[in-house]
Amino acid sequence: MSEPLLKLSNLESAYGRVKAIRGVSLQVTPGMIVAVLGSNGAGKSTILKTISGVVEPQRGKIEFQSHDITHMDPAKIVRYGISHVPEGRDVFPLLSVRDNLLMGAYTRQDRGAVARDLETVYGYFPILNERRTQSAQLLSGGQQQMLAIARAMMAAPSLILLDEPSLGLSPKLTIDIFEIVVRVNRERGTTILLVEQNANVALNVADHGYVLENGRIVADDSCERLREKDDIKEFYLGLGDTGIRGERRWKKKKTWR
């Protein structure tokens, strides 16, 4: 295993007095898609927000490419090469699609490279090229998600933090979007840290998975193996097999507890 691109050690963040993540350690290997699974309120988004510097961690350390980026200004973290696709898209509604994308490249000075990347991004998402002069609020939910991902790509990041891209999308659209995410990962070598509730899709797409419950990581394995674990099957994939007179669901214990 090569040197990790991103390494969190014992990260703790809180909103006021409510602890959202309680000592999370995880590693992201370059070129991989890493998924963090968990239910509502498990602290998934907080992990991403803490990495991108919007939430201040109370304890712990974030290292990116062996630099300590804990407590760093969000703008500086973007310059280091971490780009965040926020939960619920959060595109700039009144700006045109093109201006949204250019805002993604705000930290970059090289205009030529930005123009080339704009073309590349239009290549991945042709619909954005078609609608580039329209304001982003007129896009459909799926298109807004594409725009949010494309906008993050415009920063030419080495790591994309992808927060719940399937939120509010049809299963078909979810698969479409994940296909593009995988293509970006394979073709451009962009590492992706993905946060998802839709464990089924996430486990099929990602290489490595972490399971988060109540702000703690309770399982950490390659996605192939996670897919085979009984408790993951039951609690996250909904594949629990209850035989005749077998253990009843609610009685079955999670093995990590």
Next chain:
Amino acid sequence: MQLLQQLINGIAQGCIYGLIALGFVLIYKATETVSFVQGELMMLGAFLGLILMTVVGFPYWLAVPSTLLAMVAFGVLIERIAVRPILGEPAFSIVMLTLGIGYVARGAIMMIPGLGTDFQALPVPYRDQTVEIGGLMIGAERLVAVAVTVILCLLLFLMFRFTRIGIAMQAASQSQLAAYYMGIPVRQLNGLVWGMAAGVAAVAGLLLAPIVLIDSNMGFIGLKAFPAAVVGGMTSLPGAVLGGVIIGVIESLAGYTMPEGFKDVAAYVVVLIMLMVRPNGLFGGQFRKKV
């Protein structure tokens, strides 16, 4: 003929309201707070211009840019040392803070011996000149006010539409969190917005000074500019200027056609009607911010 004359006066006065209202809207859009110091910023701008010209002895063309520069810097400073630390507190605190800064500014000006308590005239080169257009005699200072407002609006439009920093300001006001994620320096931009608001207020002050006389209470005109911003919808820059012109014209016509006293309340009557008919203002509410 007399009516047309009043109309033109109203438009010129409205442009001043509009410029101050622009400051309200700029700051409201960037930080979702209402700054009640805009009127005083205008007064300070007028006084600074006056001091530079009469005391320091700058010529007009040097006094104007230096006043603007100084006021922009002052705006940035206010944001940095007074507003930024209490952002996130209830909106009311910021209202009180800006009112307080306004009082301090007014008091400080009054303490200047000789200048502060008197009515002063700004010695602009176009003072007391009139231009005749189709039989109408129009004061040059009013024409200048309208022309400068139009040019300034055009510049602001170009800036917000086409420059990187202008688009980033729009982005930050539409979704502050997403702007942070993009690496847009939101805080510095907010400081710059305050600087712009102060600069625009100073322009208004320099334009108003030849029309009325400069005194330390001229900042109360801000109380009429606020209705202009509300009429325009509070979030729309063109709306602010249009709202200002509407209020200026109605005020002027009310003074002309109605009994004494109506002129002074006209602005507030307009706002009340506006709030009843279209609470979002002329251009407000094109999109609602998600909470």
